[in-house]
Amino acid sequence: MKKVFIFFIFALLLYLSIFLLHGENIFFVFSEPWQKFLYRQKQDSIDQYDICEDLKIENMKLKSYRAENETLKQHLNFSTESQDKFILANILGRRYESGFNWIIINKGKKDGVSPGLAVVDQKGSLVGSIISVENSISYIRPLLDLHSSITADIINFNDKNEPEITSGIIQGEYNLIVKMKYVPLNQKVELGDIVITSGMEEGIRRGIIIGQVTEINKKPNAIFQELIINPLAERNLRIVSVLLPVN
Amino acid sequence: MLSAVKFIGLLFFIFLLVVLQTSWPLFPRQLSLVFILVMVLFLAGFSSWAWLSVIIGGLFLDLYSIFPPGLFCLSLVCSLAIFNKIVRKFNITSGKGFLASGLGGALIYKINILFFSYLFYFLKFSNYYIILNKFYWFDLIWFMVLSASFIFVITLGFKIIKRKAHLI
Numbered sequence: 434m435k436k437v438f439i440f441f442i443f444a445l446l447l448y449l450s451i452f453l454l455h456g457e458n459i460f461f462v463f464s465e466p467w468q469k470f471l472y473r474q475k476q477d478s479i480d481q482y483d484i485c486e487d488l489k490i491e492n493m494k495l496k497s498y499r500a501e502n503e504t505l506k507q508h509l510n511f512s513t514e515s516q517d518k519f520i521l522a523n524i525l526g527r528r529y530e531s532g533f534n535w536i537i538i539n540k541g542k543k544d545g546v547s548p549g550l551a552v553v554d555q556k557g558s559l560v561g562s563i564i565s566v567e568n569s570i571s572y573i574r575p576l577l578d579l580h581s582s583i584t585a586d587i588i589n590f591n592d593k594n595e596p597e598i599t600s601g602i603i604q605g606e607y608n609l610i611v612k613m614k615y616v617p618l619n620q621k622v623e624l625g626d627i628v629i630t631s632g633m634e635e636g637i638r639r640g641i642i643i644g645q646v647t648e649i650n651k652k653p654n655a656i657f658q659e660l661i662i663n664p665l666a667e668r669n670l671r672i673v674s675v676l677l678p679v680n
Numbered sequence: 681m682l683s684a685v686k687f688i689g690l691l692f693f694i695f696l697l698v699v700l701q702t703s704w705p706l707f708p709r710q711l712s713l714v715f716i717l718v719m720v721l722f723l724a725g726f727s728s729w730a731w732l733s734v735i736i737g738g739l740f741l742d743l744y745s746i747f748p749p750g751l752f753c754l755s756l757v758c759s760l761a762i763f764n765k766i767v768r769k770f771n772i773t774s775g776k777g778f779l780a781s782g783l784g785g786a787l788i789y790k791i792n793i794l795f796f797s798y799l800f801y802f803l804k805f806s807n808y809y810i811i812l813n814k815f816y817w818f819d820l821i822w823f824m825v826l827s828a829s830f831i832f833v834i835t836l837g838f839k840i841i842k843r844k845a846h847l848i
Contacts, residue, residue, distance in 0.1 A: 527705075537702060572746045
């Protein structure tokens with residue numbers, strides 16, 4: 434009984450010190466290099482026929498820096514063109530629990546990140562949105578997540594050259610595809626149309642590219658049509674930009 | 681009783697497991713290494729280690745979670761407590777027993793996560809709760825199969841090595 438009591442007190446103190454006194458930052462600082470290293474393992478494949486081990490490692494490092502440099506340049510170019518204020522962040526990992534997906538990035542409350550902000554890749558395509566923020570890390574809900582829902586528009590021009598806006602809600606499915614739901618049947622949509630954010634959500638501006646229409650599903654007695662969207666954001670991301678609100 | 685060195689070793693090992701689980705892209709996303717470690721330790725007869733792993737592992741899992749602090753820790757603690765009550769009635773030493781324990785333990789763990797996600801949501805601690813749809817059921821089955829396989833292989837392997845070591 435005494436042992437159980439000591440154990441309970443130990444657990445309680447540990448939790449209080451970490452979650453109430455923000456002791457988690459110590460853990461995050463310690464774990465970040467490990468996470469970065471592990472997260473890069475998938476992308477950096479080494480040619481198995483290389484002879485010299487040192488050169489192989491050096492080459493891999495250079496390739497890695499080059500790729501990172503290119504990505505950073507692209508992020509900067511995109512942000513200068515769009516005049517968005519942004520924060521660059523490294524992806525530390527991904528987690529999954531009972532249908533919930535979330536991506537962990539190394540920027541948090543102290544860097545100015547807040548829930549609801551849009552996250553884009555180096556080309557400016559939407560990756561997801563911030564759902565939760567800690568002091569030094571944040572969590573992104575990817576577009577492909579089942580619980581993700583973002584209002585989106587498709588802009589087309591009719592015969593008189595007037596713009597026609599088709600609105601709907603973007604939702605992920607199976608963690609593989611993205612669907613645009615609640616699109617009225619009478620709206621004209623074509624394959625290859627570009628889907629953008631409508632700016633209805635607080636923190637997500639209008640005009641961020643989401644993807645391209647690849648399939649149109651129309652059922653005879655349905656009120657709405659359903660569009661399958663191919664997200665244009667890259668899958669194997671390392672660096673992302675968190676877009677800050679303009680004001 | 682656990683010594684300080686063993687405790688630090690366990691702490692570091694669990695830390696590595698959590699980092700591996702969150703950051704290694706090749707890792708199956710349904711698998712929970714902390715849960716497997718807890719089950720293996722418990723079935724192999726190291727129950728005090730298993731209880732300590734539950735607290736440390738749960739804490740690390742809660743650190744990288746969008747759910748409120750305590751969900752994973754409480755789920756693991758309750759799962760082990762329930763599992764302990766059930767397992768006490770049986771003498772599990774065979775391969776079949778380990779497999780059944782793995783399946784049962786995984787089911788109890790997932791039910792606990794579901795229960796606490798709803799509890800936290802109703803108590804307004806969290807904005808999210810797990811939705812029971814076809815994806816959830818698929819995920820549950822996949823988690824049970826993966827976890828039970830790992831628990832079965834590791835525990836059986838451990839028992840065989842232990843038996844051989846005793847014979848030598």
